[in-house]
Amino acid sequence: xxxxTQTPKFRILKIGQSMTLQCTQDMNxxxxxxYRQDPGMGLKLIYYSVGAGITDKGEVPNGYNVSRxxxxxxxxxxxxxxxxxxxxxxxxxSLQAEETQYFGPGTRLLVL
Amino acid sequence: xxxxxxSPQNLTAQEGEFITINCSYxxxxxxxxxxQQHPGGDIVSLFMLSSGKKKHGRLIATxxxxxKHSSLHITASHPxxxxxxxxxxxVDFGNEKLTFGTGTRLTIIP
Numbered sequence: 001x002x003x004x005t006q007t008p009k010f011r012i013l014k015i016g017q018s019m020t021l022q023c024t025q026d027m028n029x030x031x032x033x034x035y036r037q038d039p040g041m042g043l044k045l046i047y048y049s050v051g052a053g054i055t056d057k058g059e060v061p062n063g064y065n066v067s068r069x070x071x072x073x074x075x076x077x078x079x080x081x082x083x084x085x086x087x088x089x090x091x092x093x094s095l096q097a098e099e100t101q102y103f104g105p106g107t108r109l110l111v112l
Numbered sequence: 113x114x115x116x117x118x119s120p121q122n123l124t125a126q127e128g129e130f131i132t133i134n135c136s137y138x139x140x141x142x143x144x145x146x147x148q149q150h151p152g153g154d155i156v157s158l159f160m161l162s163s164g165k166k167k168h169g170r171l172i173a174t175x176x177x178x179x180k181h182s183s184l185h186i187t188a189s190h191p192x193x194x195x196x197x198x199x200x201x202x203v204d205f206g207n208e209k210l211t212f213g214t215g216t217r218l219t220i221i222p
Contacts, residue, residue, distance in 0.1 A: 040214060041214060042116070042198070042200075042211075042212035042213055042214045042215070043198070043200075043210075043212040044212075045209055045210070048208060048209065050208060056208075058209065059209075088153065090155060092155075097208040098143060098202070099160070100145075100157045100160055101145075101157060101210070102157070103147075103154070103155040103156070105153065105154055106153050106154075106155075
């Protein structure tokens with residue numbers, strides 16, 4: 001099992017560009033999450049999904065979009081990148097809401 | 113005020129010392145998680161607990177629901193324990209989301 005995989009590992013974007021951060025899990029988990037981690041701050045939830053076709057906003061959803069067309073994949077889309085979106089992005093998954101979350105290795109994004 | 117507060121923010125200790133990291137929260141919770149973030153950035157779940165105490169190797173996690181407080185202990189600390197330790201709580205039952213503390217950076221000196 002690969003667990004939770006994320007691509008790319010690192011990306012530099014110019015202001016106004018768009019990109020998709022990919023997240024895939026092979027554990028047949030129902031729940032998937034996108035977090036961002038800024039220096040000195042706790043992880044903040046951007047979006048989450050409780051199953052294929054169902055997504056919901058977290059704490060900091062502005063500037064992002066998600067989709068969940070399959071159980072395995074949960075891509076995060078950034079439209080019109082802004083410097084405030086410079087961060088490290090983590091995808092995570094869990095079988096159920098009450099269970100342990102498994103994290104991907106993260107994507108470091110720099111918006112200049 | 114953050115719902116989840118960790119202390120200390122930074123901790124440096126000598127190899128072999130007994131380590132305690134604290135987490136306090138201000139809301140009712142259904143579960144508390146301890147996670148470890150390695151220097152390279154990888155995040156690993158260590159414990160999930162809703163009462164009492166759990167032990168895994170040299171790591172022990174305790175929780176006091178009445179006092180809204182949890183501790184993570186490391187016995188016989190080793191330089192490979194150097195990491196950021198993060199506390200997270202699930203607020204109320206049926207809530208899909210975790211609220212995270214800002215982490216405690218632990219450095220163990222050989």
